[in-house]
Amino acid sequence: MSRRSGWQRLGLGLAVAVLLTFAAFPLLWMGLTALKPSAEIFAWPPRLLPEAPTLSNIGRLFEQTHFVTYFKNSVIVSSAAVLLTLLLAVPGAYGLTRYRFFGREMIAATVLFTYMFAPIMIIIPFYIVMRTLGLANTHMALVLAYCAFSLPFALWMLRTFFQSIPIDLEEAAMTDGASRFRAVIHVVIPMALPGIIATGILTFILAWNDYIFARILISSDNLKTLPVGIADLYNASVVDWGMIMASGLLVIIPVVIVFSYVQKFLVAGWGSGGVKG
Amino acid sequence: MQTRGLPGLLLVLPALLLLVTLTLYPVGYGFWLSLHAKHSLFPTQTFVGLDNYLYLLSDPEFWESLRIGLIYSVSTIVLQLVLGVAAALLLHQSFFGRNIVRGLVLFPYMIPTVVAVILWKWMLNNQFGLINFGLVSLGISDEPINWFGRSYIMISLILVSVWQFFPFVLLAVLARLQSIPTELYDAARVDGAGPVARFLYVTLPQLASVLFITILLRSIWMFTKFDTVWLMTQGGGAERYIRTMPVYAYLRTFNYYEAGMGSAVAIVMFFMLVGAATTYFFLFRGEDQS
Amino acid sequence: MAEVKLVGLEKKFGDVSVIHRINLDIADGEFAVLVGPSGCGKTTTLRMIAGLEETTGGSILFDGKSVERLEPKDRDIAMVFQSYALYPHMSVRDNMAFSLRMKGVSSAEKKRLVGVAAEMLGITDLLDRKPKQLSGGQRQRVAMGRALVREPKVFLFDEPLSNLDAALRAQMRIEIKRIHQRLRTTIIYVTHDQVEAMTLADKIVVMNGGNIEQVGDPLTLYRRPVSRFVAGFIGSPKMNFFPAKLLSDESGLHADLGDGIRIEMPRERDAAYRPYAGRSVEIGIRPEHLLDDARLIDSGAIAMDVTIDVVEPLGSTSLITFVLGGTSYTAIGDIALMRRPGAKVRLKAAAKDIYLIDPESGRVVHSAEPDSPIVRLAV
Incomplete structure (x- = not known):
C-alpha cells in the first residue's frame, strides 16, 4: 500500500545522495588524493579523478618513513589485545550468564559502569601505574590498556549471546554424556562463534584506532603504532599531503575488511552495545 | 541450569581483576593524586589537601576550558542527534542498494580518529582544500576561509566531530527502528493515524528508551573527548580556542608535568559527569523505560 | 453493517x-x-x-x-x-x-x-x-x-x-x-x-x-x-483416501482397493460414477464413518478386513491406525472393544458415507441430489 509517488522517490533519492556524500565522500577524496602525483594534488581548480594515477606516495611512505614498523606494531598489539580480551571475556560472560552466585548482579553493574569511562579520566593515573610497574614504553602496557577498555562491552555483548543460546542444548549435551566443559566446547562455543568473532573484531578496531594510550604510553619511535606514527608524520615538518593521504588509506583498509563482517550484526540486532568512543 | 556457586565467580574473576586494577583502581588513585603536588615523572609527591582544587577555582584557564568544553559538547551532541536520527529514519526506508549505503555511512565512526582529522584538514585546507574551492567557485565566500584560524577552528572541530560520531546515533536508532513490529503501524493505519500521527504515536515512543541511553553515552563521551580535539589543535596556531577540559588536563600533566593538578581537572570532570548524569536520570527516566 | x-x-x-x-x-x-x-x-x-x-x-x-x-x-x-x-x-x-x-x-x-x-x-x-x-x-x-x-x-x-x-x-x-x-x-x-x-x-x-x-x-x-x-482439510482426523480401481460387473459398480478388499458402490450413484468405470480413482471415507463395530448391518454397509497397527484410546472412542499398501489410515474403534495391535478387525462404513474422487482433477464426484439434505429447524 506504500507505493511512492514520483516526487517522493526523487526526494528520497536526493536525501540518500546527500547523506552518502557527507559521510563517504571525504574518504573517497582521501583515496583519490593518495593516488595523485603531487602536481595534480595541488592543481587549481582541483580535479576529481587522478589523470596519471601513481603509487609513488605509497612508495615514499614505505621508503622514507617507519610506516612498515608502525604497521607491524599495530598488528602485534591489536591481535594480542583481541586474544587477551577474548580469553578473559568468554569465560567471564559464560560465568555471568550460567551461574548464580552472590554479587553477580553487582559485578554486572560494575562492568556496565566502567563501560562509560573515557580514557582521559584514567589515563593520568594509568600512566603513573605503568611507570611504577616498569611497563611504560612497552607493547604490554598497550595490550593491557586495550583489554581493560574492551572488556566491558565484550562481557556485555557475549553475555547477550550466551543468554540467547537455550540452556536445553547444554543439558541435552550433558545427558548425552558430555561433561560441562565438553558441553561448552562442543555446543555453546560453536553457537556463540559469530558473537565471539564480532566481539573480537570490535576489540581489534578499538585497539587499531587508539591514539591516546599509544601517545602517552609509548615514547620510542620503533614501538609506535600507526595512529601515533601518522600523527607525528603530519606534525613533522612541511606536510606531504600525498603521503599522508596514502597512510590514511592504508590504515583504514584492515578496518574496512573486518568491519564488513560485523556490519550486518550491528545493524541487525543488538544496536549500539558495540563500540565506544 | 543456572548453577549455584563458586565456579561462576572463578570464571569471572580474571576479567574482574583486570577491570578493577586497570580502570577502577586508577580512578581511585587519580583522586589520591589530585590531593598531592606530584611531578609527572618523578616518584615523589607532597600532600597538599584540596589546594589543587582551590587553585583551579581561581584559574581563568580552567574556567575557559569549561566554557569551551560545554560549547563543544553541547553543540556536537545536538547536531549528531539530529543528523543521526534523521539519517536512521531515512535508511529505514526501503530503496535499492540500502544495505551498501548503510555500511558506507557507518565508516566515519569506524576509522581511526587520526585519519578523520587529517582527511578533514585536507578537505578544509585553506590553499588547496576542496571545501574552500567549492565555497569560492559557488560565490558563497569571496576568498578562501582560514578554517583553522581563531574564528573558525571551533566550527571545524564541531564539523569533524559530528561527522565522526553521528553514525553511532544512527546505528542505535536504526537497530531500534527495525525492531518495531510492523503490525503496530498496520494497527495505527486502521485506527486512522496518518504519517505524522504514526511517527508521533508509534515511532517516537518506541525510540524513547534508545534515545535516553544514547544521549547519556554520547554526552559522557563528547564531554571527555580527547583525541579528536587534541589532534585538531596540532598546527595552525589557534589551539587556545578549542582547549577543552580533557585537553587542559592533558597539558597540565604532560606539558607542565603537574600530575596532581592534571588529575584534579580529570576528577572535577568526573564529578560533573556524575552530577549531570544523576540529574538526567532523575528528570527523564520515565516509568516505562525498559 | x-x-x-x-x-x-x-x-x-x-x-x-x-x-x-x-x-x-x-x-x-x-x-x-x-x-x-x-x-x-x-x-x-x-x-x-x-x-x-x-x-x-x-x-x-x-x-x-x-x-x-x-x-x-x-x-x-x-x-x-x-x-x-x-x-x-x-x-x-x-x-x-x-x-x-x-x-x-x-x-x-x-x-x-x-x-x-x-x-x-x-x-x-x-x-x-x-x-x-x-x-x-x-x-x-x-x-x-x-x-x-x-x-x-x-x-x-x-x-x-x-x-x-x-x-x-x-x-x-x-x-x-x-x-x-x-x-x-x-x-x-x-x-x-x-x-x-x-x-x-x-x-x-x-x-x-x-x-x-x-x-x-x-x-x-x-x-x-x-x-x-x-x-x-475439513474434518478431524483427516479423511482417508484409498487408491482404488473402479470396476463394473453384473452386480453393479465396485471399487477394488487391493489386498482383496472390494467396496460396493451405492446403486443410486450409478449414473454419476458410471463414467469412471475401468479407471483408477480414490475412495474417501472419514475416520468417524469407518467403524470397527458390527452395528452397521444394513444392505448398503461396506466392509474391509484389516490388521491393526496402533490403537490410541480417547476415552469415549479410540483411534485405530491400520496400514494398506504402505499407507496409514485411521478408523474409529469402540472403546469397549479395546483392540490390540496385530489383531484382525472388520471395519464397516455406510454406503452413503463414501466419496469418489477423480484423481486427475482432484474433484469429488457427487450425484445430482444431496444424499441427506440438511434440515434447519426454524426457531
Whole structure:
C-alpha cells in the first residue's frame, strides 16, 4: 500500500545522495588524493579523478618513513589485545550468564559502569601505574590498556549471546554424556562463534584506532603504532599531503575488511552495545 | 541450569581483576593524586589537601576550558542527534542498494580518529582544500576561509566531530527502528493515524528508551573527548580556542608535568559527569523505560 | 453493517501472482471465515480488504461502493491482529481510545465507548494497565476491545487466537461468537485452524494456492466437499483416501482397493460414477464413518478386513491406525472393544458415507441430489 509517488522517490533519492556524500565522500577524496602525483594534488581548480594515477606516495611512505614498523606494531598489539580480551571475556560472560552466585548482579553493574569511562579520566593515573610497574614504553602496557577498555562491552555483548543460546542444548549435551566443559566446547562455543568473532573484531578496531594510550604510553619511535606514527608524520615538518593521504588509506583498509563482517550484526540486532568512543 | 556457586565467580574473576586494577583502581588513585603536588615523572609527591582544587577555582584557564568544553559538547551532541536520527529514519526506508549505503555511512565512526582529522584538514585546507574551492567557485565566500584560524577552528572541530560520531546515533536508532513490529503501524493505519500521527504515536515512543541511553553515552563521551580535539589543535596556531577540559588536563600533566593538578581537572570532570548524569536520570527516566 | 463483495480480486508481487482473481460475496451481518493452509493467500486477501495491502486488479465493494483506493482509516473497518499490535507505551484505556482520538471524538464520548466495550469484554479492571502487565488472554481481549469501540461496518480478524493455549482458545471462540450474535456486524476472520472455521463461521471460504476452493456453510463443506483438498482439510482426523480401481460387473459398480478388499458402490450413484468405470480413482471415507463395530448391518454397509497397527484410546472412542499398501489410515474403534495391535478387525462404513474422487482433477464426484439434505429447524 506504500507505493511512492514520483516526487517522493526523487526526494528520497536526493536525501540518500546527500547523506552518502557527507559521510563517504571525504574518504573517497582521501583515496583519490593518495593516488595523485603531487602536481595534480595541488592543481587549481582541483580535479576529481587522478589523470596519471601513481603509487609513488605509497612508495615514499614505505621508503622514507617507519610506516612498515608502525604497521607491524599495530598488528602485534591489536591481535594480542583481541586474544587477551577474548580469553578473559568468554569465560567471564559464560560465568555471568550460567551461574548464580552472590554479587553477580553487582559485578554486572560494575562492568556496565566502567563501560562509560573515557580514557582521559584514567589515563593520568594509568600512566603513573605503568611507570611504577616498569611497563611504560612497552607493547604490554598497550595490550593491557586495550583489554581493560574492551572488556566491558565484550562481557556485555557475549553475555547477550550466551543468554540467547537455550540452556536445553547444554543439558541435552550433558545427558548425552558430555561433561560441562565438553558441553561448552562442543555446543555453546560453536553457537556463540559469530558473537565471539564480532566481539573480537570490535576489540581489534578499538585497539587499531587508539591514539591516546599509544601517545602517552609509548615514547620510542620503533614501538609506535600507526595512529601515533601518522600523527607525528603530519606534525613533522612541511606536510606531504600525498603521503599522508596514502597512510590514511592504508590504515583504514584492515578496518574496512573486518568491519564488513560485523556490519550486518550491528545493524541487525543488538544496536549500539558495540563500540565506544 | 543456572548453577549455584563458586565456579561462576572463578570464571569471572580474571576479567574482574583486570577491570578493577586497570580502570577502577586508577580512578581511585587519580583522586589520591589530585590531593598531592606530584611531578609527572618523578616518584615523589607532597600532600597538599584540596589546594589543587582551590587553585583551579581561581584559574581563568580552567574556567575557559569549561566554557569551551560545554560549547563543544553541547553543540556536537545536538547536531549528531539530529543528523543521526534523521539519517536512521531515512535508511529505514526501503530503496535499492540500502544495505551498501548503510555500511558506507557507518565508516566515519569506524576509522581511526587520526585519519578523520587529517582527511578533514585536507578537505578544509585553506590553499588547496576542496571545501574552500567549492565555497569560492559557488560565490558563497569571496576568498578562501582560514578554517583553522581563531574564528573558525571551533566550527571545524564541531564539523569533524559530528561527522565522526553521528553514525553511532544512527546505528542505535536504526537497530531500534527495525525492531518495531510492523503490525503496530498496520494497527495505527486502521485506527486512522496518518504519517505524522504514526511517527508521533508509534515511532517516537518506541525510540524513547534508545534515545535516553544514547544521549547519556554520547554526552559522557563528547564531554571527555580527547583525541579528536587534541589532534585538531596540532598546527595552525589557534589551539587556545578549542582547549577543552580533557585537553587542559592533558597539558597540565604532560606539558607542565603537574600530575596532581592534571588529575584534579580529570576528577572535577568526573564529578560533573556524575552530577549531570544523576540529574538526567532523575528528570527523564520515565516509568516505562525498559 | 455492510455487505462485502470481492470481484475478480487479484494480487501480484512483481510477476508472481499470489491471489488469482477471486470472487466472493459476504452478506451483511455474516460471519465469514477464510481458512486454508499457510501461504494460501488468506491473510493477503484480508489485508487487501483492510487496505494494508494494495490490490493489483479487481475490486472490493462495501455495500456496492468500491473501496480499494481508500486508505484503511476511510474504510470504516476495525482489525484484530495476530500479535495483537497493542501500543506498548499506552495504557489499555489509551489503546482502546486511540482510533477515537484520531477521529477527534469528544472525551466524554470516548469514555462512554471505551466503558461499553470494556464492560462487554470484562476488562474494566485492566483499563489503567500497560500491555506488558497483561497475560496473553487479557491482551487478546484488549485487542478486541480496541476494535469494538470503533463500531465499524466490518470487523477483520487475522488469526487472533493462534497465540493462545488450547483452553483459552476454546473460551475466546465462544466469546467471539457471542459478540457476533449480539452486534450482528459483518466479520471476516482468517485462520488456519479448521476447527475454528467450523465452530465460528456462517460461511466458510476454503482457500488454496491463491484460489477459492469452495464457499459454503460448515455442514455443506463437511458433507459435500467439492474437492479432495476440501475433503481432506475439513474434518478431524483427516479423511482417508484409498487408491482404488473402479470396476463394473453384473452386480453393479465396485471399487477394488487391493489386498482383496472390494467396496460396493451405492446403486443410486450409478449414473454419476458410471463414467469412471475401468479407471483408477480414490475412495474417501472419514475416520468417524469407518467403524470397527458390527452395528452397521444394513444392505448398503461396506466392509474391509484389516490388521491393526496402533490403537490410541480417547476415552469415549479410540483411534485405530491400520496400514494398506504402505499407507496409514485411521478408523474409529469402540472403546469397549479395546483392540490390540496385530489383531484382525472388520471395519464397516455406510454406503452413503463414501466419496469418489477423480484423481486427475482432484474433484469429488457427487450425484445430482444431496444424499441427506440438511434440515434447519426454524426457531
